[in-house]
Amino acid sequence: MIGSLVFPLVKFIGHDSLILGVRPLAQSMVEFEDLYRPAEEVDNALRPLLARLHDELRRLPIELATLKSAIRDVLQFLATPAGRTDANCSAVNSFLLHNDFWDDGRLPPDYLEIIADMGGTLHDTITAPDIASNFDSTPEQLLARTQNLN
Secondary structure, X not given: OOHHHHOOOEXXXXXXXXXXXXXXXXXXXXXXXXXXXXXXXXXXXXXXXXXXXXXXXXXXXXXXXXXXXXXXXXXXXXXXXXOOOHHHHHHHHHHHHOOOOOOOOXXXXXXXXXXXXXXXXXXXXXXXXXXXXXXXXXXXXXXXHHHOOO
């Protein structure tokens, strides 16, 4: 399902040399303000949680324990009665969907899958819960998956 997200970008330089690698970090790192474009109905408590997630995804070298904590904090908020709204779930989805700055080859597959699903069908949580549930992408399902990360 996410195979195309896992493989690094291939770049050709010259006519006979091939470099396999990830995009240069300066090009792949998008500023938080460029990504965070929430609807008016989004809870103000979401912004600092997504800003922290963004910072952890940009951290070099990546620190999996703090990244896991940042993912967990976003999902815990979305799993609360106040946080579990269409606007909040859609804001997280859009934030991760509209730029793949986090998919630069540094994340283990299990982390990558959770983040990809947060940018995939999380937005269906309220409007089409059967779809989100089918893809293990409700906040509660994603949170359970996050708790199992190593």
